[in-house]
Amino acid sequence: MHILLNDEPHACDTRLTVAAFLDQQQLLAPGMALALNHQILPRSRWEEQILEEGDHLLLFQVIAGG
Structure with a gap:
């Protein structure tokens, strides 16, 4: 299976x-x-969310600040 x-x-x-x-x-x-x-996929769902063919994931570092 392929994802991005x-x-x-x-x-x-x-x-x-x-x-x-x-x-x-x-x-x-x-x-x-x-x-x-x-x-946005809440982190609480990462353990249950099954990836599907062609899914597109964007992973990024959360930065707090003003």
Whole structure:
């Protein structure tokens, strides 16, 4: 199966959760936020959200400030 992560193509197993995919890529870290197909996906759903063919993930570092 193929997905895009930050506009880069990646192959991954089917029935893989967002959290499992990020863990495989060594990108599962505190302070990260994620959009799945252009919609923010709450971190509480990363363990249950199954990736689908063609999904587009945008992973970014959350920065607080004024």
